[in-house]
Amino acid sequence: MPLIKKKSKVSDEIPTSSMADIAFLLLIFFLVTTIFDRDQGLQVVLPEREDAEVDVPPDNLLFLLVQPNGSIVVRRGESPQTQTITHRQVQGVVRQALQANPEVIAAVQTHPEARYEDMTNVLDGIQLAGARRFVLQQLQE
Amino acid sequence: MAIEHGGFKRKSKIANEIPTSSMADIAFLLLIFFMITTVFRKEQQRPVEFPDAEAMQTVDERRSNIMNIWVEPDGQVFINDQLTPPGQVTPIARQAYIDTDRRLVVSIRGDRDVPYNVINQITEELRDAGALRVNFYTDLEQRVTRARR
Known part of the structure; x- marks a missing residue:
């Protein structure tokens, strides 16, 4: 055993004072990068069942x-x-119809075999054109 | 320099600084508290490709008042991770409508390729249940995807 004691100036402890800062930085990083699943889409109010036929x-x-x-x-x-x-032409057609007659109601009648996306595309065009009144129906053959 | 405080130095033993060393601990306690009290909606993600739309809006309703109806590409309907056969949507929607104090918004998360009659069946059943506020869930239409289609 050596008699002279080792006098190292290097601290033999892990510095803990900055640990909280590091943890907060990590936390902020994850907060910023998290994307929440928001509920978004085309909103529609369905007609009531008891509604008299207008x-x-x-x-x-x-x-x-x-x-x-x-x-x-x-x-x-x-x-x-x-x-x-x-x-893609739906928006223009509906806008034109609304300019000619503001009372116009867009009646979307979708074939049962048509894709859901085809219906949402039309609904998108109607809402982009600013039409407030529209009907969603299934096409009767 | 002139003698301050009339020559008497203030010898207060109370530190005039707010102790900051425990701030991190307090913040962590708060964080842990909110982590524990947060309730996440545990719903499985389904392999559904949503349609795109430009006119979409964010639903302005509390999360607990929103019920998701998932429609998979093969036409299967799922509510709360439960496979729901046609005709069974009405009782579930009616119960949810009552539970949410008539503030229910039904978000239909349908696949873009599903035939329309499946969606029509759901909306008709929602009308039976009285749940009239419906959201057709869409992704924001990007110009790139529009060119690709």
Whole structure:
């Protein structure tokens, strides 16, 4: 055994004073990087069951018939004329119809075999066009 | 320099600083308290690809008042991790509607490729239950995904 005591100036303890700071930095890092799953989407209020059928003048109806292949057939009121468009044109068509007649109601009638996304695309276009009144229905054959 | 305080030095033994050494401990205690009291919604994530939309909004309702209905690509409907056959949505939605004091928002988390009749079935059953506030869950449409489609 050596008689001379070792006089090291290096502390033999782990510095603990900054541990809290390190822990807080980690905490803040995880707080910032966490993405919460927010509930977002297209909001709709369904019609009540007891609602009496409201008679809407056919001129105020804009039918958007969503086909199984994703195309949309537009029919205005009772006019026999139809027009086939893609979902990107929905916004323009609805906006035009609203300018011509602010009372217009967009009636989305979706084919049972059509994809869900085709319906949400049309709904998206309607909401982007600023239409407040619309109906969601299943296309009857 | 002039003599301060009339020549008498204040000899107070009370430190005039707020003790900061225990602040971290207090903060950690608070943190642990909130961690323990937070209740997370334990719901399994499902393999669902949501449709995209531009006009989407965030649901302005408390989390406990939102009920999720998951619709998988094969048309299977799940509520609270339970496979729900058609016709069984109404009683669950009605109970949730009562439990949330009529403030229920139903968030339909459907896959983009699911046939529409599945969704229509759900909305009709929700109408039967009186739960009329519905949210069609969508992702924000990005220009890149739009070009890809």
